[in-house]
Amino acid sequence: MQGLFSKVLIANRGEIACRVIRTCRRLGIATVAVYSEADATAQHVRLADEAWPIGGSRPAESYLRGDVILEAAKRSGAQAIHPGYGFLSENAEFAEAVEAAGIVFIGPSAASMRKMGSKAGAKILMQEHKVPVVPGYTGEDQDPALLAREASRIGFPLMIKAAHGGGGKGMRIVHNAGEFAANLESCQREARNAFGRDRVLLERYVEKPRHIEFQVFGDRHGNIVHLNERECSAQRRYQKVLEEAPSPFVTTELRTRMGDAAIAAARAIDYSNAGTVEFIVGQGGDFYFMEINTRLQVEHPVTELTLNLDLVELQLRVAAGEALPGSLVRNKSVPADGHAIELRLYAEDPAQNFLPGSGKLTTLRLPAASRHVRIDGGVIQGDTVSIFYDPMIAKLIVWDKTRAEALQRMREALAETEIVGPKSNVEFLERLVRHAAVTGGTIDTGYLDRHLDEFLPQAAAVVPAHLLAAAASVVLLDQESAAPALAATGNDPYSPWARADGWRLGHPGKRVVALVHAGERLELAAHGNAGQYRLDWNGQHAVVKNAAVHEGWLSAEIDGTVYRLRAVVEANHVLLHDGNARQVFERAAAFAYSASKSGGGDRVVAPMPGRVVLTKVQVGDTVIEGQELAIMEAMKMEITLRAPRAGTIAAVQAQAGEFVEADAVLIRLEAV
Structure with missing residues (x-):
């Protein structure tokens, strides 16, 4: 396209690289x-x-x-470099080197x-x-005693923040003077490691x-505009979980004042x-500057959907x-069209303190893209979520005319989502978009951390009888539909023994359906076939x-109710969704027995x-239960x-800087 670049290198990976490629392709720009x-x-x-x-594989060896x-850009003939977000996107030295290279x-x-x-x-x-701006201390003197005095002057609660960095790294909330020194040390260490x-x-x-x-958007002709607000108050440990536009909190008058401040910034x-x-906003509508992110944001799609713009273009x-x-230049405020919401699908385990995960995506089922649903992803089914990078699988974005309708769209989109691997x-996100603090638009940045148990799946309860019967019926129907194809591979495709209806000479046949739910094995005896069953367990x-x-829909009458x-x-699992919550069952061999893996209390892995x-700690140290022994860094987070x-430390088998595999024994305690 005349006036634009003919070739652009994208200095990033994953979903943002794929997203930039899509716009470039639409504009006829070749991508590297x-x-x-x-x-x-x-x-x-x-x-x-x-x-x-x-x-x-490590970012320091590649994407950083x-x-x-820059050498790849020169050799490929790229005229421009798009940095995406993260990595080098806010690195002034890199931007300068790019410009210097022409x-x-x-x-x-x-x-x-x-x-x-x-x-x-x-x-x-x-x-x-x-x-x-928020009152605080920004001086260069970093003497701990001085910082402690400044903390007392500012008053508690206060926040310690890394002066260089972002993404929620190097931030601590301190509620009283007694907590200050330990939080300062932890924050400084994390900032030093990250930035x-x-x-x-x-x-x-x-x-x-x-x-x-x-x-905000500026050009080289002196124009600067704002493109309305996004609210990102649903956060966990400063990491955004749900983003939306427009904000349910912002009034027209507040939007005008904040927009003017954004342009001034x-x-x-x-x-x-x-x-x-980015602003921090009090309950009374008072707002304070936090920072300017000098790049495209992860949550930019909600702005695009409500303003019908392509920000990458x-x-x-x-x-x-x-x-x-x-x-855009003539209008100080661009009218929003409807409401958009974004959620981030991550490979992580909410039940284990959101421990990041990795591995092959054996199943990745996402809703179909439409006027109301957008998927920004960087992986497909069969790909592997790497241990080396952020474990995002995809961004799920929905749009509708009102906020209530957009929330319902998101619930439907999540119900169509399945991730196996x-x-x-x-499940955490499904509970989030149904929670009163989200539906009522009252959530603040600390709500999730204060009430996390309200969003996590509860301890495994007894599966409702109709759902267990439904799961067994799905398995039986699957077995019956697969049987003819299996029989066709044998010498006698018409053999009655190849049927999966449990038929036996002289009496009603019985099949055993074995399912595992939340670690519990459930065995159901099934009589019947072709959608007509009696189940006993x-x-x-x-x-x-x-x-x-x-x-993809089961219809069945179970004990008189349809x-x-x-x-x-699928071969190894069944997923059911009743519109409010999902139930996942593993398919198990009918007569197999699997012992659970147990672990000892003498090892830290x-x-x-x-x-x-x-x-x-060192060998010979005496420790108490719960004492910090080591700190690991994985997938952009610290793990204590x-x-x-x-007990007493018997062995320390890993040292600072060492890369270790999952389940590696790092520290051993003396046996008791």
């Missing part, structure tokens, strides 16, 4: 992907017009190697980045430009705040291209020197009539592959490993 050893067969590599290897990525960096200038690269410097700059610098700033912590951000750093001004056009469209957060029974599965349930049956950051019991 880069990939690490772990990503050689990744989707962004397969989708791009060409792809270049850039190093080892600006020099290697290649266009699709983002703000290095000078603008440097002004925002330090939270402390950004706060001072915003104060100078009349943008509201290479351990400078912190202190801020007064706003109680029950909301997180509301404004999408962008003008303060002479901003160009896409950026996000705008990025490309602005980077190519075009002015922002006149329709690594554990996922789908543990002194209970159910009569099933007219059971049939069609296009049910319609979403139903997915790695819960997943990762790097040992710190060991806090604690003593399973009181």
Whole structure:
């Protein structure tokens, strides 16, 4: 397309790389992907017009190697580099090197980045430009005693934040002076490991705040606009879980004031291209500047769906020197069309403190894309979620005319979602979008952490009889439909012994259906066939009539009541969904027995592959139950490993900096 680039390199991976490729392809722009050893067969590599290897699997060996990525851009003939988000997207040195090489960096200038690269410097700059900021300390003197005095001056609760960085890393809330020193040490260590610098700033912590951000856009012709707000108040440990536009909290008057402040913030750093001004908002509507993210945000699709814009296309056009469209420049506020909500599907285990997961996606079933549903993903069924990167599987985004309708769309989309392989957060998200704090639009940034038990699946309860009968019926129907095909592979396709109806000479046949639910084995004796069954188990029974599965739905009369349930049956599991919650059953061999794996209390093992950051004990040390023994880093988060019991350390088998596999024994206690 005339005026735009002919070839763009995308210095990123996963869903954002795939998302940029889609827009480039629509505009007729050739794309260049880069990939690490772990990503050689990744989707962004397969989708791009060409792809270049850039190093080892760890980010420091590949996606953080600006020099290697820049060399790939030169050799491939790319005219511009899109950094996506994360990795090098907010690295001023990289942006500067790109420009120096005669290649266009699709983002703000290095000078603008440097002004925002330090939270402390950004706060001072915003104060100078009349943008509201939270009271705190931003000085360079990092003496712990001075920081403790400043904390007392600011008052508690307060927040310790890494001065360089983002993504929820290097942040701690401190409720009283007695907690300050330990939290300061932990925050500085995490910041040093994540960003290479351990400078912190202190801020007064706003109680029950909301997180509301404004999408801003600038061009090289002096135009800066805002594209309305997004609310990201549903967070867990500062990580956004649900994002939506517009905010249910923001009034027209508040939108005007915050939008003006967002534009003032962008003008303060002479901003160009896409950026996000983030505010913390009190319950009374008071708002304070937090930071400017000098890149495209993960949650940008909700803005796109409500404004009918392609923000990546705008990025490309602005980077190519075009002015922002006149329709945006003339209107201080762009009218929103409907409501959009985004959720992030992750490979993680909410029941185990959201421990990130990895492994092959043996099943990945997502809703079909439509006017109301959008999927931004970077993996497909059969791909592997790597241990080396963020474990996001996909972003699920919905749109409808009202917020209530959008929430219902999201519930339906989640009901159609199935992830088998690594554990996922789908059930957690289903509870989230039904919770009163979300449906009522009252959630604040700390609500999830304060009430997490309200969102987690409860302890395994007895499966309702009609759902257990439904699951068994689905298995029986699946066996019966598979039998003819299986029989056709034998010498006698008409053999009565190849049928799966349990028929026996002289008496009604019986089949055993074995299912495992929440670790419990359930055996049901089944009589009948072709959707007509009597089921018996543990002194209970159910009569099933007219059971049939069609296009993913089970319809069956169970004990006189007709049910319609979403139903997915595969070789090793059955999934049922009644519109409110899902039930997952493993299919087991009818007469097999499996003993559960037990573990001892003398070992501390790695819960997943990762790097040992710190060991806090030595051989011979005496420890108490729950004491911190080591800290691991995996998938962009710190994991604290604690003593399973009181005792004496017998062996320390891993040292700081060492990469370990899952279940590796790191520390042993002396036997008792």
